Amino acid sequence: MKKLLSLCLPLVLASAGTVQAQMDNQAIEARIDQLLPTMSVKEKVGQLALRDFGMYDAKQLEDIKQQIRDGEVGGFLNVSFSSVDKNAFASLQKIAIEESPHGIPLIFGQDVIHGYETIFPIPLGQAASWNPELIEQGARIAAREATADGIRWTFAPMIDISRDPRWGRIAETLGEDPYLASVLGVAMTRGFQTDDPSQPDAMAASAKHFVGYGAAEAGKDYNAAYIPEATLRDVYLPPFKAAIDAGLMTIMSSYNTLNDIPATANEFALKTLLREEWGFDGFVVSDWNAVMEMIPHGFARDAKHAAELAANAGVDFEMYTDTYRQHLPALIKEGKFSEQKLDAAVRHMLRIKMRLGLWENPYPAGNRDAIVLSDEHLQAARVAARESFVLLKNAKQLLPLKKNTKVALIGPLANAPHEQLGTWIYNGNKKDSHPLLPALQAYLGNDSLITYVPGLEFSRDTRTAHFDKAVKAAQNADVVVYVGGEESILSGEGHSRGDIALPGAQQQLIRRLSETGKPLVTVLLAGRPIELGDVREQSQALMMAWHPGTMAGPALVDVLYGEVSPLGRLPLTWPKAEGQIPVYYNHMATGRPPTDDNYTRIGEIEVGVFQHAPGNSANHLDYGHTPEFPFGFGLTYGEFSYSDLTIATKTVPLGGTIKASATVKNTGKVAATEIVQLYVQDIVGSRTRPVRELKGFKRVSLKPGESQTVEFNLHTDALAFHNQAMEKVTEPGDFNLWIAKDSASGLQGEFTVTATQP
Structure with a gap:
């Protein structure tokens, strides 16, 4: 200790x-x-x-x-x-x-x-x-x-x-x-x-x-x-x-x-x-x-x-x-x-x-016509929306789409100006909202390239009467873009869900669309991570768009067609299903930490086998020990490699600074932005410590073939936690450090904090 x-x-x-x-x-x-x-x-x-x-x-x-x-x-x-x-x-x-x-x-x-x-x-x-x-x-x-x-x-x-x-x-x-x-x-x-x-x-x-x-x-x-x-x-x-x-x-x-x-x-x-x-x-x-x-x-x-x-x-x-x-x-x-x-x-x-200066300026600031919903504000909302999108899967680089691609646009949220605004929008109005369908029509400028079939009237709709029409549209297209998820009313205050899978008949509709064999892009609009089930495998590309706000449609067009590369990263851990909840990356270690090979999955357990034969570790037999996607995860249209981890201060005294760096290179074919993340682990503490903790991040925009050395300076104060006496302390000892693209990967190194003050 x-x-x-x-x-x-x-x-x-x-x-x-x-x-x-x-x-x-x-x-x-x-x-x-x-x-x-x-x-x-x-x-x-x-x-x-x-x-x-x-x-x-x-x-x-x-x-x-x-x-x-x-x-x-x-x-x-x-x-x-x-x-x-x-x-x-x-x-x-x-x-x-x-x-x-x-x-x-x-x-x-x-x-x-x-x-x-x-x-x-x-x-x-x-x-x-x-x-x-x-x-x-x-x-x-x-x-x-x-x-x-x-x-x-x-x-x-x-x-x-x-x-x-x-x-x-x-x-x-x-x-x-x-x-x-x-x-x-x-x-x-x-x-x-x-x-x-x-x-x-x-x-x-x-x-x-x-x-x-x-x-x-x-x-x-x-x-x-x-x-x-x-x-x-x-x-x-x-x-x-x-x-x-x-x-x-x-x-x-x-x-x-x-x-x-x-x-x-x-x-x-x-x-x-x-x-x-x-x-x-x-x-x-x-x-x-x-x-x-x-x-x-x-x-x-x-x-x-x-x-x-x-x-x-x-x-x-x-x-x-x-x-x-x-x-x-x-x-x-x-x-x-x-x-x-x-x-x-x-x-x-x-x-x-x-x-607040209320005595000096007690009345409304006024000039609302020049301010509210101005072009400047709408453009800022568009940029914010497209930077929020998290690309979760992109098999065979299906995205970005080519502009001459014939698209079947399907799903209950593809043209839902109110639902895309999300929860807590007392002053937001759907008449000011720009959904995907008209934005896509304006971008392509050719109605023959778009066939729009909602398939379901709203996200909780359980009726399948329009499935055949949606499937026919998919069969006649080059690519299917499905936009679904949750209506805005399904999240926010008082709107908790015990089942966080796609509501209504959406899973059935996605399965029918995938059975056409046409490439399927699934875009989710929701106020929470969604249990994906088979949707992850059925979709060649998968993107989380949350509830993106007023400019959702133009922002989605920007990203789907590669005007900008997606750069969002998950701010939470995405569970496989409700049974994993609570699930978070910065959990404490157990005495029997799970690995990929120290337990047997439920479908592979032999009938009548001895109690301990499948293994004893901290996992779920059906879900395993990893989430659907880890905290910090997100793809871009570029590809990034990490190399040359350097910890310049292998030993640092209390009050000092840990200096660490790594080289990040865009090995892909398009310019993109990587969010480089710094994690640490206090290996032994007077209280058990998380397996990883985020301590910094930097955004790096690189052209194809370009590389950059990304440096982090971490003061020992940032390693502090509350001990058993509820004192906030930094304890001397050994630490692991990662420079990574998410909380489940990265280049790993070590450093030591000593008791000597600088």
């Missing part, structure tokens, strides 16, 4: 601590110090009330407007979803500024998740690009469009780590890996907030869900999560810490219970971790109705008790429900809550409103 020697120094990811920022923060705190003593308890509590505008009719809205006048509303969500007041953003804000006791502006929030009206790929699809700059740009565009209407706060990024594709909300995540989710979550946060959140087209981000939501049992939404503290700290918390270090302004607590305590009242998460250890100074918002849901959880007796628990735990902003306004004044009088805690919560709220 290694001797524990060094506490890991925290990594600083942000540059917000400039002298100017400190001066601005001092001025803000001084303004709050002047304002707070002039507010009544009722007005303070009012700052903690987040109303859902979409829930009110005209009569109720008049009551809410009076609450604004009385200083009892802090903000609204979903304002744009009601037709009660066409100018609601401006009119509500005008009441708050001109008629409330202190003129404190409202904050308007909304789920701007992967675009506002210009819809980008779902977050899981964006994560497949492994491109922080692209993700930051997408968030920046979403912020520009949303702020034009007056929305200055978004409930994103969602940086829950999830290892269960049954969970509907995996579509909103950035995948299974804490390093990748941290890098991409920071990029999204910066895109929303910019370096100056006070500018009118910036919006506050809200990282969610704090914490452990992605570990819901059985992949069922809202379900309980049980996470050991070390796993919580090493896997689920790092993306949140990285976002906070990058200047994140708000946090949303989670629906689930974490180790039997609802996240909405989890003092360990909201106080110990968030405030005391990390020093977070923004505000915490509950999820929608989550305060009241502690009653069915069996944690709160009634609404008053729920308010007491949430407020004392550190939830500042109560979303939708009204327990704070109804009960906090009485709880203060009863000594069950304090005005000191109330002041702290209000300070959090006012601080963020001031950092």
